Amino acid sequence: MKRRLLIVDDDRDSVRLLKAQLINSRWIEVCGEALGVEEAWAKLQANQPHLVLLGGIKGTERGVLCQQFRLAFPHLSFIAACSSNELMWEPFFRNLGLWVIAKPIEPGQIEALAMMIQPPGMVAEAAPQQHQYVIQEQTRSYPSQQPSISEPITDSLVPEMTRPKQLITVYGPKGGVGKTFISRELAIFFSMQKNEGVPLRVIAVDFNLDLGTFATTLNLPRTPNLFTWVKDLDAQLHSFIQDQGKDPYSISSEEWQEYAQALPLSPQHIEKYVVAHPDTGLHVLTSPRDIRQSFEIRDYHLYLILETLKQSNYDVILIDTAPDTTDATIQALFFAEHVVMVGNPVVDSIENIQRLLKLLREAEYPEERIQICMNRLQRKEMFTLDEIRAYFQLLPSKKIFSIPDDVEVKKSINTGTPVMLQSGRIPAKEAIETLGKALFPVDGEQMKAAEKEKQKEKTSLFKWLWG
Ligand SMILES: Nc1ncnc2c1ncn2[C@@H]1O[C@H](COP(=O)(O)OP(=O)(O)O)[C@@H](O)[C@H]1O
Ligand SMILES: [Mg+2]
Incomplete structure (x- = not known):
């Protein structure tokens, strides 16, 4: 079963490119794209993604956005895609339980991350080859939500940040x-x-x-x-x-x-x-x-x-x-x-x-x-x-x-x-x-x-x- 991915990014061109790259993916189905926050909320509701890729939306803060989404949809996993000058935010995102990948996005990276999440009721499959690359390139990333964790991660992480x-x-x-x-x-x-x-x-x-x-x-x-x-x-x-x-x-x-x-x-x-x-x-x-x-x-x-x-x-x-x-x-x-x-x-x-x-x-x-x-x-x-x-x-x-x-x-x-x-x-x-x-x-x-x-x-x- 493919993981459903929602792409949230206001950069039309990169969204189009990524969608094209993932079109034949065995692991991921792009279930929607959102160029703004309103649209993202609507599609989270309607398309039921497993995974959200947060590219960037002008005027919003991804950490905050992720927390808001997660309150409403606690099972979601998030990936923040960062350009090289945004990578300083990596520790911050990781603390929030987001995966972090570097732009330009390699479709294989998202596939590998998608395979690490296991939506309830889904049987594990072998991760694609690129997996190793993701880990080495991106330092540590870990899923925001594991089925085995009983309490939501947000509970224990929010106070830490302050x-x-x-x-x-x-x-x-x-x-x-x-x-x-x-x-x-x-x-x-x-x-x-x-x-x-x-x-x-x-x-x-x-x-x-x-x-x-x-x-x-x-x-x-x-x-x-x-x-x-x-x-x-x-x-x-x-x-x-x-x-x-x-x-x-x-x-x-x-x-x-x-x-x-x-x-x-x-x-x-x-x-x-x-x-x-x-x-x-x-x-x-x-x-x-x-x-x-x-x-x-x-x-x-x-x-x-x-x-x-x-x-x-x-x-x-x-x-x-x-x-x-x-x-x-x-x-x-x-x-x-x-x-x-x-x-x-x-x-x-x-x-x-x-x-x-x-x-x-x-x-x-x-x-x-x-x-x-x-x-x-x-x-x-x-x-x-x-x-x-x-x-x-x-x-x-x-x-x-x-x-x-x-x-x-x-x-x-x-x-x-x-x-x-x-x-x-x-x-x-x-x-x-x-x-x-x-x-x-x-x-x-x-x-x-x-x-x-x-x-x-x-x-x-x-x-x-x-x-
Ligand atoms: N400011 C100091 N004045 C006097 N003796 C000291 C002082 N600092 C360390 N020592 C002595 O040096 C020894 C070694 O210190 P230690 O902290 O074990 O070193 P390290 O951990 O760097 O190997 C201690 O057992 C202590 O007797
Ligand atoms: Mg010593």
């Missing part, structure tokens, strides 16, 4: 520079902050998959952990693939990867995998207990975990990373709104940060997201912060944060008591508070500034990353 969320990745291309210490302190700092009178919901994630110690630095148990989630994801994927009429044991790893990209996420279940820090209520997603378990964690697991975290109702997601350039680390960098790049004022640490900055600049990574933080500064250092700034070729306006070398730090790690929870003047604690305030300004005006910056995000980063 609340700014920050994913902060703490990174540093050298071991022992203070990443885990700074992650822990920032996480505790944020969990003690309020936004409009409501305490922030904070989760810390240990992305040192093999040798993570975040839990230890807070005296927390390590069960459940990230691997518990990974096993559940695989179980969900198995049944998802079976639901599509396929045998999970006989599909290729590429197909597996593609199904993973389309797996419906369940941000409401994250709490099953976290441990709570008793004193602050901070949630921690700890790394696996056994190194061997970390070997079983694949890119798509991490991708699904990060996507789910992004859709969760945590206000701050803080990721501690390993000093490497594995996929876990790179994904954590590219998912982040802010990166705290940690180093020590020693030449090897500085050299590696410089190399990392070079790589990120080549990838057109938005440098405004990176905050450089020099940890363990002593009263007299061989390099001044100005010299380091010059070496990194930072803009003169860019502040380098510094955290002093402080005897209290070691004690606090050994006892599992964050400096943030200790009273009295602790220089390292004050420095981390300064960093935290710069990362997540709760003041209204600054918040808007942070939002603006988010919209500038370049989606091509993922393409650069995974070709």
Whole structure:
């Protein structure tokens, strides 16, 4: 059975072209076209489409339009077709549960997406060949509506949009520079902050998959952990693939990867995998207990975990990373709104940060997201912060944060008591508070500034990353 597609677009020529291209499609029947909103409503009613392609209608906002349509027709799936200068909206659309494809539209892309939706009562069919192309080109897209999901996605997604969320990745291309210490302190700092009178919901994630110690630095148990989630994801994927009429044991790893990209996420279940820090209520997603378990964690697991975290109702997601350039680390960098790049004022640490900055600049990574933080500064250092700034070729306006070398730090790690929870003047604690305030300004005006910056995000980063 073909999926019925309604094309909503005020560009007559492109509608005509697409209709012509789909005329012999085995998978799709264009059941109508609408050049304006009124017409779209009428045809939604009369033609009962399964799928709506939102090209663009002057003067309307597609996210809003989709939400309105969905209220009246909750079973509908939506595809937003974006030109290259509209691709900055991709994360926004994806948050709303729209699929996103790039213009010019390849009919095969729509066919492939159409095959991923399964209208009730319809038996799954094999997706056409182009499927793989869609996923790789368009980064993640997932159906807005899966028959297996009981509550409408809109319910859980609408409130998320209005609340700014920050994913902060703490990174540093050298071991022992203070990443885990700074992650822990920032996480505790944020969990003690309020936004409009409501305490922030904070989760810390240990992305040192093999040798993570975040839990230890807070005296927390390590069960459940990230691997518990990974096993559940695989179980969900198995049944998802079976639901599509396929045998999970006989599909290729590429197909597996593609199904993973389309797996419906369940941000409401994250709490099953976290441990709570008793004193602050901070949630921690700890790394696996056994190194061997970390070997079983694949890119798509991490991708699904990060996507789910992004859709969760945590206000701050803080990721501690390993000093490497594995996929876990790179994904954590590219998912982040802010990166705290940690180093020590020693030449090897500085050299590696410089190399990392070079790589990120080549990838057109938005440098405004990176905050450089020099940890363990002593009263007299061989390099001044100005010299380091010059070496990194930072803009003169860019502040380098510094955290002093402080005897209290070691004690606090050994006892599992964050400096943030200790009273009295602790220089390292004050420095981390300064960093935290710069990362997540709760003041209204600054918040808007942070939002603006988010919209500038370049989606091509993922393409650069995974070709
Ligand atoms: N500001 C600081 N002052 C004194 N010691 C510090 C400071 N920051 C980190 N340390 C010490 O460095 C050690 C390594 O820090 P850690 O956060 O585990 O580094 P990383 O996560 O980068 O490998 C800690 O155990 C702590 O004793
Ligand atoms: Mg560490």
